[in-house]
Structures are given as structure tokens and as C-alpha cells.
Amino acid sequence: MTNFPFDVVAFDLDGTLVDSAPDLTAALNHALGELGRPPVSAEAVRHMVGHGARALLTKGLAATGGGDEALVERGFPIFLDYYEAHIADRTRPFDGLERALDMLATRGVKLAICTNKLESLSRTLIDALGWQDRFAALVGGDTLPVRKPDPAPLFKAIAQAGGGRAAFIGDSITDTLTAQAAGLPCVAVTFGFSDRPVEELDATVLIDHFDELIPALEALGAAVPG
Structure with missing residues (x-):
């Protein structure tokens, strides 16, 4: 046609x-946990997505007490490694x-x-x-x-x-x-x-x-x- x-x-x-919210949430919460932060909900993550992985982590840190660029830099590879390994578990x-x-x-x-x-x-x-x-x-x-x-x-x-x-x-x-x-x-x-x-x-x-x-x-x- x-x-x-x-x-x-x-x-x-x-x-x-x-x-992809379930897998993004799992990766974000893994990184937040490694940084000593509490988890966020999948529903919250649905409203954080759209500007890339670094922005997602920045928003996750902001929602759990804030954080500077150094903390984002520390958490970013943790997020990426976990997410890549679990990218389609529940997506x-x-x-x-x-x-x-x-x-x-x-x-x-x-x-x-x-x-x-x-x-x-x-x-x-x-x-x-x-x-x-x-x-x-x-x-x-x-x-x-x-x-x-x-x-x-x-x-x-x-x-x-x-x-x-x-x-x-x-x-x-x-x-x-x-x-x-x-x-x-x-x-x-x-x-x-x-x-x-x-x-x-x-x-x-x-x-x-x-x-x-x-x-x-x-x-x-x-x-x-x-």
C-alpha cells in the first residue's frame, strides 16, 4: 500500500x-541504595523519565534528600551497570x-x-x-x-x-x-x-x-x- x-x-x-518503569525503577533504587538513600516508587519514576539516565538519577536523588554533581557522578555508573544487566527483565x-x-x-x-x-x-x-x-x-x-x-x-x-x-x-x-x-x-x-x-x-x-x-x-x- x-x-x-x-x-x-x-x-x-x-x-x-x-x-520500562519497572526496570528503570529497579536500577534507580539499586543506585540509590548504594548511595545510602531510600527507594522511590515506580509511580514516581514514571514522572521522572524523559531526559536521559543521568537526569533520572538526579531526580531520584532530589526526591530522597538532594545531592550534588559529585554524588551523581558516583551513582551514575552504578545505575548504568545494573540497568544494562536487567534492561528487559520486566520491560x-x-x-x-x-x-x-x-x-x-x-x-x-x-x-x-x-x-x-x-x-x-x-x-x-x-x-x-x-x-x-x-x-x-x-x-x-x-x-x-x-x-x-x-x-x-x-x-x-x-x-x-x-x-x-x-x-x-x-x-x-x-x-x-x-x-x-x-x-x-x-x-x-x-x-x-x-x-x-x-x-x-x-x-x-x-x-x-x-x-x-x-x-x-x-x-x-x-x-x-x-
Whole structure:
């Protein structure tokens, strides 16, 4: 099928493609424990994700008594080592995602990932989920000198996937700001890791389940000039 309105659909990773909160929480709490701090809840972590692993640790320290950059530097490798070893213990795709990805592929759409997660960790997670052949591009938080909400990583992901008309799928204000900066429509999922009410994300459209993604993109394609 060649009449789909988008050539490339790019996705955020954590909170958009996958519910990684259980494994991120375990890694964060491991690092906090090593630093003598109490654990934080998975629900709290859901509102801390989106700016990369170092920012997650910084927020975890802030929530448990604060900490300076030296403490972040001490805890960061502890977090990374544990998380890499347990990156897909309980991380799972959101319901309906893989069916939606299959439908996009059937329509000839190239799929890309644009995340603030470190590129190496992102690739490790994609491999663990068996998604090596699903995505034509992956740009992480350290792939370029800048990260989201700068639009450059999104532009790079789209270009690596072949270019053309594109849309971005995300779950946070970081994602909607990235799409706006890139001049692209943004579909925001309501079940992700947003740090604010989803109605405040200013996304082009909101979806409550991945079964709604294809119709939402088709409607966007009809409404937004090419």
C-alpha cells in the first residue's frame, strides 16, 4: 500500500513504545541504595523519565534528600551497570503496539526511534525485545551533541529512515516540544510517562491505545498539508 500519508513514523522509546518503569525503577533504587538513600516508587519514576539516565538519577536523588554533581557522578555508573544487566527483565511493549507497527510496515512506512536514552542502552533494549529488524533508524540521547527537545535528533532519525513526510509519536512535553520545533505533527499517548496532565502536552492528537494510531495518522494526513 502506498497511499498512507506518512513515509516515516518516529517514536520515543520509554513510555511510548515500552513500559520500562519497572526496570528503570529497579536500577534507580539499586543506585540509590548504594548511595545510602531510600527507594522511590515506580509511580514516581514514571514522572521522572524523559531526559536521559543521568537526569533520572538526579531526580531520584532530589526526591530522597538532594545531592550534588559529585554524588551523581558516583551513582551514575552504578545505575548504568545494573540497568544494562536487567534492561528487559520486566520491560514490555504497550498493548497493541506490535500490531500497529506491523500495520505501518504493511503500508510501506519506515519506522524510527528518537529517544533521550543512551544509544547503547537503546540498542541493547531493542535487541532484547527482538526488534532488530523493525526500525530503520535509532537516534539516542548521546548520538548527537544535542538531545530532545532540540529537533536535530528527530531530523536525523527521519533522514536515516529514508526521509519524506514524517510524524512523531511520544508521551511527554519533551516529545511534543521536539515535534513542534521540527514543524511535525505529534501523536501523544495518554498512558506514558508524562510529568503533567496529557491535556497540557499540546500534542496534535492524543490516543489512549495503539489501536487508535493508524486512524489518528490517517486523519492527520488528511488535515495537515503535505
